[in-house]
Amino acid sequence: MSVTRILVVQPDPSDPPGPLGDWLAEAGAELQLLRMPADEMPEDIDGYDGLVCLGGGMGAQDDTAHPWLADVRRLLARAAARDVPTLGVCLGAQLLAVATGGSVVPGDRGPEAGPGLVSKKDAAWTDPLFADLPLLPDVLQFHADAIETLPGQAELLASSPQYRNQAFRLNRRVYGIQFHIETTPEVVLDWVANAPKVAAAAKAGAFDRQSLVQAHADLAQTWRPFAHRFADLVAGRLEPANRKPRSLPLT
DSSP states (O other), X not given: OOOEEEEEEEOOTTSOXXXXXXXXXXXXXXXXXXXXXXXXXXXXXXXOSEEEEOOOSSOTTOTTTOTTHHHHHHHHHHHHHTTOOEEEETHHHHHHHHHTTOEEEEXXXXXXXXXXXXXXXXXGGGOTTTTTSOSSOEEXXXXXXXXXXOOTTOEEEEXXXXXXXXXXXXXXXXXXXXXXXXXXXXHHHHHHHHOHHHHTTSOTTTTSHHHHHHHHHHHHHHHHHHHHHHHHHHHTOSOOOOOOOOOOOOO
């Protein structure tokens, strides 16, 4: 039986694959981790069945400080064009959006931080990855930039009151989520220490250790099955989403 190979791009040492990597491996995926900028970025996704791009503290278009971001966006654009199963997480979702025609800007409502909820949109109820999620899935937010506009033909899958574009799908197999599902309490506490302006946007007590432990238990209950479904999608065991029907001209 062939092995399902997923390329995991880690743009920032502060955001490793964590539980998300463990959940994908549980479902039989073999992960190849690229730690940027130390590791060489492949020209294409050939040799891999799927792609995951994680988060980071830089901006999606901060090429002056991080010139290799252009290579990450190029790889995401090629994966999306070929409809290779792809999951972008936070910065990864922002990079995916920019790479495929969307836009990312500093959030005009300030940072979004801490444990919270997002709301599923209509398209999510028939999506193979999102359909089985609860109406209001638990998530972990930690971002100051926001996806302002989605790429053309993208399906919006989840929103929050603060920022609308929380999750989206391109084509049949390409996904972006603005929030985090891959963290641990220790990772989040490290972010809080190093990005106090973003952390200050959270509710009081959001980053108490016990609160984070409970929040991550809730995340695992919701997103571990999601990660298994993504691995199944990569392996071809899960039928991808139907293409969005084209609207007919009015007569």
